[in-house]
Amino acid sequence: MNxxxxxxxxxxxxxxxxxxxxxxxxxxxxxxxGEPEAIVSSRLTVTPEGFADSYDLFIGKLGKARAIYRKE
Amino acid sequence: MAAIVSAGFARFGKRKDSIMDIAAESAMPVVRSHRDEIDFALVSNCYSGEFNGISGINNLLTTYLSMDAVPSIRIDNTSGSGGAALFTAVSLVESGRARCVLLTGVEKMSERPTKEVTRIISSLLGDREKAAGPSLPSFAGLLTTLYMREFAATRESIAQVAVKNHRNGALNPNAHIQKVLTLEQVLQSNVIIDPLRLFEISPISDGAVSLLVVPDPEAPSFTDKPVHVKGIGMSSESSHLTARETLTDMPSVRRAGEIARRESGIDRPDLAELHDMATVLEIVEMESLGFYPRGEGWKAVLEGKTEIGGELPVNTSGGLNSKGHPIGASGVAQAAEVYLQLTGGAGGRQVRDARTGMAVSMAGFGNSATAAMMGLEK
Structure with missing residues (x-):
């Protein structure tokens, strides 16, 4: 991830x-x-239009930054 | 500075009326009494373009109220629009540019499906953050886990905020949810954003609130019970949540609160209305405002200190959590609740001998905040 x-x-x-x-x-x-390292995650069951109805959302460490990403 | 001298309400909830009629329902009681004095109108509204397909709501509203020549501006600062609009109203009358400002906060959201509302609200995020698919409340789910992990807070303490705010909301005839809940009912409601449950997140609501804001010296000619804005501060924080060091502190709320306290000379109000889009936010904001030490706000909730009758009642209106969160109306409603409390008009939820109160309106996830300290004395 960039x-x-x-x-x-x-x-x-x-x-x-x-x-x-x-x-x-x-x-x-x-x-x-590289790949982000998870800090915290949450299972979403109400999601924005255009996305699946449920997935895991993460905040993770990415290099010297933080990233927000999902895993379905 | 400036004073609030009148307030009007359109009940929060799922309404069949148009956005104009909801706005007018709150504004007309104020306009009827003061039509000749009003020389400026501010409309706190965030999503009338997206939700209702209209633009220029400020001028549409003044026309609908037959104040066609009164100048007006729409204030959009996402969930914090109401606080930003109050800040602007105070600034207008302080500068002398206006002498009597009608401030109406309004939103009509309930016609749209939940997934569409969720997408529209998350449009305030940065492009890459948004592409990951978060909702705004999803950050509150993540914050709940982080807060409990960092400060060993109990799950019950977070849910107790919803118990308190629903009890208060049931005493507010303008609140969306009129339902007293037990801790068990909160903790057994559907998981929406793990670990947050249905009753811990503000509902999608329609509604409006109007205030009349005038310079302090002129307030007595409008009412014998003015509520003075004694200090008002506004501050921002990065729109990018990935650029923040932590989510368990809200620097925008802290800085806005410091300004309001310094300007007013009031360190601790008799009551406070905070932006509880989700339960955990009320606790974190109490700490950022210095009401309780960092990591200890959850204990104050469990000990009943923030209940009506406690040492610092928080969200006596029911908060966004129970009263509802029509985005553009919410921050105006917070100031209106302080107005009602200080003028003795809060009915069954009245805080005894309340002389000062704070309203904290927050945009996004702390992207911006306005804190207003109000009091009976000038």
Missing amino acids: VFRCTGCGAELFERRASCPSCFGESFEEVDA
Whole structure:
């Protein structure tokens, strides 16, 4: 799973931004951070339109960032 | 600063009426008495485009109320729209740009299927977070697990918030859910977002609330019982939950509360209305506001300290949890509950001798928060 790494200070973000929250640099590279490591999960049985009716939602560590992902 | 001098309500729940009629039901009692004075209208509303297929609801509403020439603005700050609108109303009268602001919070959500409502509300998330398929309440499920893990809180303490808020809601004729629940009923209701159950999450509701906001010096000409906004603070936090260090603290709520406390000189209110979209949020917000130390809010709930009659009653209205959560109306309704409590108009849920109260309106999952400290003294 990819993260956006600031080429100025090395901060890593799951969500792309125009400007780095740590150094305000404006240049990022997209790099593979491997698989996320689960911190917490929840089974959802009410889900948004366009998605299956039930799945597990996770917050996990992904490199120096955090990720939100699901497993059906 | 500014004072609230009148309030009108349209009952929260699943309503057959149009969004305009719901808004007007709350606004007309205020407009009828003060039509000639109102010189600005704010409409707190989040999703009238998505849910009702309309734009420019602010001007549509002033026209529907036959205040065609009164200038108006729609305030959208997701779930925190109501607090942001109160902040704007106070700022307008403080600056002298307006002398009498009609503030109406309204939402009509119940015509849409739950999955569609869930998708529309989660549109406030970042693109990659949204693509994972979370609902906004799903973060409350994750937070519940994290909170219990970090602070050894009991599952019962989280559910007890729903017991308290439904008991309060049953005393509020404008609340969506009129049902007293036992702890067993809460804990045996359907799991919606593990471990949170049905009765721990606010329902999808329609409804509206209107307030009249005027400068402090003019308040006595409107009513002999004004409620003064003595301090109001607003703060934000990253929209990206993946950019936050923790979910068990709400920095936007903490900072907004600090501003409201500093401006008002009131450290601890007599009561508080908090944004309990899910039970656990009420506890975390109480801690972020400094009402209880971090990790100990759940104990205050179990000990009854936040009940009506306790040392700091929280969500006497029933909260979003029982009163309902018509998004744009919720934050206005919180301020309106404080107004009712301080003016002695809260009926069976009246807090005795209440002289100060705080309303905390929260957007997204703490993406933004507005805290207003109100009091009877100017």
